[in-house]
Amino acid sequence: DVKVTQSSRYLVKRTGEKVFLECVQDMDHENMFWYRQDPGLGLRLIYFSYDVKMKEKGDIPEGYSVSREKKERFSLILESASTNQTSMYLCASSWVDVSNQPQHFGDGTRLSIL
């Protein structure tokens, strides 16, 4: 079974803090993704990576950055957290052929910015 592990289930941070969300997958997947999910808006792609040190902007990259130094780990960074970044953050991974391979999700991190 694919295992995608996110570092925290719940996180509370303050406005202006730098926040790191970590994601690790154990299936040697090439692709990794970060989404946020908000009521009424569905899943929105923030960034994705198809290889080590490679990254691509998704639909809503503003205010975020990512890091992929190792194949199994994909980090999402909120450079200066703001209250509108309070959300459920979901990491996913998949095999290299994005279009034909399903994505497997971590448990999610519910982030609150006060």
Place this chain on the structure above:
Amino acid sequence: RKEVEQDPGPFNVPEGATVAFNCTYSNSASQSFFWYRQDCRKEPKLLMSVYSSGNEDGRFTAQLNRASQYISLLIRDSKLSDSATYLCVVNIGRDDKIIFGKGTRLHILP
């Protein structure tokens, strides 16, 4: 037209009934389709892929209608544990971009 569209529901269905819902997509070049299930406050989990010829997995049947550009999910003999939000996922055929629908909420009533 939105790239991927689902009826948000909720669908309130008595236990044991059959329920079906659709997901429409706008890009005729889309190639890959999936159904995911998401429980409240949990992550989406792959339910099944959708193949061109249609496919079945136990009580669940997925179908693709290319002419009308929609996929469907049918659940037979519904169980209380089927209560969840069902997300459709479509490859929109451009740069292998995957789009998630916003989901259809299903409540199975005892």
